Amino acid sequence: MKKIEVKVSSTFELEKSVCNHGFFMMAPNRWIPSTKTLTRPLRLLPHHHHHSSNVTISISQPCSTSLSITLLDDRIISPSQQQEIMDQVKRMLRLSKEDEKQVKEFHRLHEEAAKRGFGRLFRNPSLFEDVVKSLLLCGCRFQRSLEMAKGLCKLQKWLGKKCKWGNFPSAQELANLESEELLRNKCKLGYRAGLVMCLAKAVADGEIKLLDYELDNMQLGDEESMFQKLKTIKGFGDFVTCNVLMCMGFYDRIPIDSETIRHIKQVIHQRKECQRKNIKAMVKEIYDKYAPFQTLAYWYVPPP
DNA sequence: GCTGTTCAAGCCTTGTCACC
DNA sequence: GGTGACAAGGCTTGAACAGC
Numbered sequence: 001m002k003k004i005e006v007k008v009s010s011t012f013e014l015e016k017s018v019c020n021h022g023f024f025m026m027a028p029n030r031w032i033p034s035t036k037t038l039t040r041p042l043r044l045l046p047h048h049h050h051h052s053s054n055v056t057i058s059i060s061q062p063c064s065t066s067l068s069i070t071l072l073d074d075r076i077i078s079p080s081q082q083q084e085i086m087d088q089v090k091r092m093l094r095l096s097k098e099d100e101k102q103v104k105e106f107h108r109l110h111e112e113a114a115k116r117g118f119g120r121l122f123r124n125p126s127l128f129e130d131v132v133k134s135l136l137l138c139g140c141r142f143q144r145s146l147e148m149a150k151g152l153c154k155l156q157k158w159l160g161k162k163c164k165w166g167n168f169p170s171a172q173e174l175a176n177l178e179s180e181e182l183l184r185n186k187c188k189l190g191y192r193a194g195l196v197m198c199l200a201k202a203v204a205d206g207e208i209k210l211l212d213y214e215l216d217n218m219q220l221g222d223e224e225s226m227f228q229k230l231k232t233i234k235g236f237g238d239f240v241t242c243n244v245l246m247c248m249g250f251y252d253r254i255p256i257d258s259e260t261i262r263h264i265k266q267v268i269h270q271r272k273e274c275q276r277k278n279i280k281a282m283v284k285e286i287y288d289k290y291a292p293f294q295t296l297a298y299w300y301v302p303p304p
Numbered sequence: 305g306c307t308g309t310t311c312a313a314g315c316c317t318t319g320t321c322a323c324c
Numbered sequence: 325g326g327t328g329a330c331a332a333g334g335c336t337t338g339a340a341c342a343g344c
Binding site for chain 2: 139140141144188189190191192
């Protein structure tokens with residue numbers, strides 16, 4: 001079993017960087033609380049004549065200054081593939097220099113979060129997976145979103161691919177499906193099947209350049225134009241768009257859904273007057289002082 | 305800018321009815 | 325009366341759209 005070490009700053013805490021909003025619970029991510037380990041498959045780019053392949057990893061934090069990535073399959077990994085694995089882990093846990101900078105700035109505004117080492121929101125290894133999962137959150141309870149993600153991870157098996165642990169399908173894999181019926185009926189995506197299929201095709205055809213979106217955003221820092229651009233995609237309302245912006249690292253528009261009302265009412269502020277009607281105003285009132293990191297502050301849950 | 309309405313899907317509750 | 329099967333409708337979600 002091969003291990004890769006990744007150095008992290010001493011303020012980094014794996015559990016806090018993983019267990020914050022719902023994505024860490026969605027397949028193929030699996031968090032094991034007893035060992036504080038995150039396990040999931042990652043996709044490796046096609047090499048030479050081979051198709052893209054999966055490698056299963058688990059991430060743990062043996063000490064405060066380093067992470068340990070364990071490769072669970074018995075296979076030889078080239079140096080460039082090792083780099084691919086590290087890049088994806090860095091994306092999930094937001095370990096880039098830019099992320100580090102944002103966390104520090106946020107901590108200047110939010111003393112309590114700084115004290116508890118909170119400031120990184122979990123992501124999936126690719127923006128495409130983030131986007132699809134954001135769509136899965138729509139129009140149902142979270143439990144069903146979890147089942148849909150599981151269904152999508154079984155897709156590779158149904159398509160006859162040999163893999164121990166089904167990975168989340170890529171845009172290419174989804175775009176190559178004959179019809180959306182498999183997504184609709186077997187993965188139980190319902191009406192979301194059409195949206196996901198449409199998105200996958202647009203991404204695979206290069207109509208929507210997700211990679212560019214991600215690369216551009218940090219350099220340009222133009223959230224408004226990114227918001228407008230994302231909003232044109234079918235199925236992207238305010239909630240999904242803000243959730244995707246959050247994944248990209250723009251934190252000043254909080255993704256508001258029904259969960260937000262519960263969140264504010266019961267968990268955080270004991271504010272009973274919170275309703276669907278006034279939720280926007282209340283969120284603004286409570287979190288605007290943390291601008292431009294409102295979404296980070298929103299996901300910070302103080303200890304009981 | 306907002307409001308309200310409609311849409312979609314599946315789960316949940318309730319209602320109906322035959323049967324023992 | 326109690327029970328089980330099944331159907332109908334309600335509830336829930338965010339997006340989309342119409343209207344102001």
